[in-house]
Amino acid sequence: xxxxxxxxxxxxxxxxxxxxxxxxxxxxxxxxxxxxxxxxxxxxxxxxxxxxxxxxxxxxxxxxxxxxxxxxxxxxxxxxxxxxxxxxxxxxxxxxxxxxxxxxxxxxxxxxxxxxxxxxxxxxxxxxxxxxxxxxxxxxxxxxxxxxxxxxxxxxxxxxxxxxxxxxxxxxxxxxxxxxxxxxxxxxxxxxxxxxxxxxxxxxxxxxxxxxxxxxxxxxxxxxxxxxxxxxxxxxxx
Amino acid sequence: xxxxxxxxxxxxxxxxxxxxxxxxxxxxxxxxxxxxxxxxxxxxxxxxxxxxxxxxxxxxxxxxxxxxxxxxxxxxxxxxxxxxxxxxxxxxxxxxxxxxxxxxxxxxxxxxxxxxxxxxxxxxxxxxxxxxxxxxxxxxxxxxxxxxxxxxxxxxxxxxxxxxxxxxxxxxxxxxxxxxxxxxxxxxxxxxxxxxxxxxxxxxxxxxxxxxxxxxxxxxxxxxxxxxxxxxxxxxxxxxxxxxxxxxxxxxxxxxxxxxxxxxxxxxxxxxxxxxxxxxxxxxxxxxxxxxxxxxxxxxxxxxxxxxxxxxxxxxxxxxxxxxxxxxxxxxxxxxxxxxxxxxxxxxxxxxxxxxxxxxxxxxxxxxxxxxxxxxxxxxxxxxxxxxxxxxxxxxxxxxxxxxx
Numbered sequence: 001x002x003x004x005x006x007x008x009x010x011x012x013x014x015x016x017x018x019x020x021x022x023x024x025x026x027x028x029x030x031x032x033x034x035x036x037x038x039x040x041x042x043x044x045x046x047x048x049x050x051x052x053x054x055x056x057x058x059x060x061x062x063x064x065x066x067x068x069x070x071x072x073x074x075x076x077x078x079x080x081x082x083x084x085x086x087x088x089x090x091x092x093x094x095x096x097x098x099x100x101x102x103x104x105x106x107x108x109x110x111x112x113x114x115x116x117x118x119x120x121x122x123x124x125x126x127x128x129x130x131x132x133x134x135x136x137x138x139x140x141x142x143x144x145x146x147x148x149x150x151x152x153x154x155x156x157x158x159x160x161x162x163x164x165x166x167x168x169x170x171x172x173x174x175x176x177x178x179x180x181x182x183x184x185x186x187x188x189x190x191x192x193x194x195x196x197x198x199x200x201x202x203x204x205x206x207x208x209x210x211x212x213x214x215x216x217x218x219x220x221x222x223x224x225x226x227x228x229x230x231x232x233x234x235x236x237x238x
Numbered sequence: 239x240x241x242x243x244x245x246x247x248x249x250x251x252x253x254x255x256x257x258x259x260x261x262x263x264x265x266x267x268x269x270x271x272x273x274x275x276x277x278x279x280x281x282x283x284x285x286x287x288x289x290x291x292x293x294x295x296x297x298x299x300x301x302x303x304x305x306x307x308x309x310x311x312x313x314x315x316x317x318x319x320x321x322x323x324x325x326x327x328x329x330x331x332x333x334x335x336x337x338x339x340x341x342x343x344x345x346x347x348x349x350x351x352x353x354x355x356x357x358x359x360x361x362x363x364x365x366x367x368x369x370x371x372x373x374x375x376x377x378x379x380x381x382x383x384x385x386x387x388x389x390x391x392x393x394x395x396x397x398x399x400x401x402x403x404x405x406x407x408x409x410x411x412x413x414x415x416x417x418x419x420x421x422x423x424x425x426x427x428x429x430x431x432x433x434x435x436x437x438x439x440x441x442x443x444x445x446x447x448x449x450x451x452x453x454x455x456x457x458x459x460x461x462x463x464x465x466x467x468x469x470x471x472x473x474x475x476x477x478x479x480x481x482x483x484x485x486x487x488x489x490x491x492x493x494x495x496x497x498x499x500x501x502x503x504x505x506x507x508x509x510x511x512x513x514x515x516x517x518x519x520x521x522x523x524x525x526x527x528x529x530x531x532x533x534x535x536x537x538x539x540x541x542x543x544x545x546x547x548x549x550x551x552x553x554x555x556x557x558x559x560x561x562x563x564x565x566x567x568x569x570x571x572x573x574x575x576x577x578x579x580x581x582x583x584x585x586x587x588x589x590x591x592x593x594x595x596x597x598x599x600x601x602x603x604x605x606x607x608x609x610x611x612x613x614x615x616x617x618x619x620x621x622x623x624x625x626x627x628x629x630x631x632x633x634x635x636x637x638x639x640x641x642x643x
Contacts, residue, residue, distance in 0.1 A: 057636050057640075081555060081559060081563075084557065084558050090556050090557065092640065096556075098550055101250070
């Protein structure tokens with residue numbers, strides 16, 4: 001099985017001198033292709049920093065990060081933008097759809113930056129919106145869609161460029177429990193198609209949908225291959 | 239990402255915020271409109287001035303007494319230019335066609351109970367042909383009238399109307415000062431020009447003028463205000479000016495500085511044209527300042543826009559926009575705002591210029607050059623003032639940008 005994510009002794013330090021904050025302390029982490037992981041941990045545990053580094057939004061202070069076999073730790077901002085565009089799909093808690101664009105246009109956006117021609121863009125975007133069950137909502141703007149629909153548009157946008165890795169930051173944080181489960185069903189479906197998923201969540205319910213829970217505390221990974229059923233016990237122990 | 243893509247995206251963003259976009263470009267609209275209007279008016283004034291001067295005839299020269307560039311000195315030099323000089327020029331300079339010396343004085347003109355102040359010009363019969371000035375009714379006075387000291391007058395069109403209304407003045411008697419004259423003609427209307435309105439003047443024989451109204455005899459002869467000379471044709475103006483200078487130097491026994499100078503019609507056209515061009519530059523520069531202020535307005539709003547759209551910028555970066563994409567996007571927005579403002583301003587300025595052309599005697603023009611200049615200048619202003627906001631947007635950290643909920 002190929003490795004999608006490999007963090008080797010990755011540290012992240014913010015600030016200098018007295019005000020130094022060690023957000024990550026030499027963590028090692030390997031995620032193989034096709035895995036479905038949940039990252040958990042209290043706020044300030046370093047899970048967000050880890051997600052930013054995995055998502056190529058941030059660079060480690062030290063250590064190496066291999067994404068799909070390539071060390072991205074030393075790449076320029078422009079090169080990182082290119083990698084985010086081609087290899088990673090992002091899903092955010094607040095959806096982050098552009099309000100002035102329709103659902104279809106929002107989904108085509110990554111393809112615009114990938115330099116895909118106009119007609120092909122529309123074809124591919126329609127196809128992905130169809131997969132998430134929104135082919136009847138192409139021309140609606142975000143404010144005409146429910147929260148669950150908006151998040152599905154965001155997932156379509158994340159998937160449209162056929163990324164290697166889907167990164168979700170609290171994907172159900174702004175949704176009620178019923179729509180949360182719809183989104184989780186969609187994740188399960190994408191996972192069954194072979195995509196690697198890493199999501200940050202603080203809800204044990206949602207973490208239970210994954211196969212592997214990675215637990216952060218004080219900038220370190222304290223549980224790596226935690227079976228999702230045992231999340232409750234860990235929470236109780238803390 | 240290619241250009242049409244970026245432009246389309248910018249247009250969508252700007253039209254999503256229509257009111258703000260319109261308010262943002264208002265400064266550019268006004269600035270650009272002002273530049274176009276001012277340049278149009280200035281250019282119109284220049285044409286008007288040169289046309290008026292051209293209409294006097296292009297083979298015209300003026301011999302003026304005194305030293306050039308020294309007319310405002312404390313002690314006034316005696317006026318040595320005389321009627322006899324004029325006659326000598328006509329007789330002795332071969333390139334000269336006709337000569338019209340003139341004495342000018344301000345007098346009260348009255349007909350029955352009506353009185354008005356007028357410019358009284360004493361001259362010779364050659365005045366009308368030399369100045370390219372024709373009689374509308376009656377006749378101009380002749381050499382014989384000048385010889386005989388006839389008390390006859392030709393009225394300018396405005397003066398005739400002031401004194402006589404719609405009635406024909408021909409054959410009537412008017413008084414200039416205390417002297418009574420018979421009206422024998424009325425001139426065509428020529429329009430006011432550079433502060434002197436010859437339509438509001440009256441013309442009488444120079445002999446009558448000097449004997450009865452305002453003549454000054456110096457030891458040299460009968461002083462005149464200036465002498466209008468027409469050369470045989472346009473090409474002989476230079477030669478005529480040279481020959482007149484030589485003649486007058488001999489006659490006035492000049493060894494050092496001349497006590498007269500010669501202005502050709504071409505000089506006058508050039509001076510008027512230069513004055514009008516300078517005026518145009520001053521007007522345009524003033525208007526350009528408002529264009530600059532408009533540019534600052536764009537920068538201001540774009541900076542606000544960057545702050546407001548922090549999340550959008552973060553999202554775009556997360557899904558693959560590199561800093562250059564973001565920079566281009568904001569620059570294009572600024573340039574589009576400025577160019578659209580420039581075009582609207584041009585339309586506004588053009589309309590103003592056309593209206594001014596309709597309601598004033600100025601022959602205003604909207605030149606393609608000034609339109610292109612204005613639009614490219616506003617585009618450039620958008621580019622320049624867009625750089626700061628665009629760089630700020632491009633430099634945003636996507637993590638921070640996404641977190642700012």
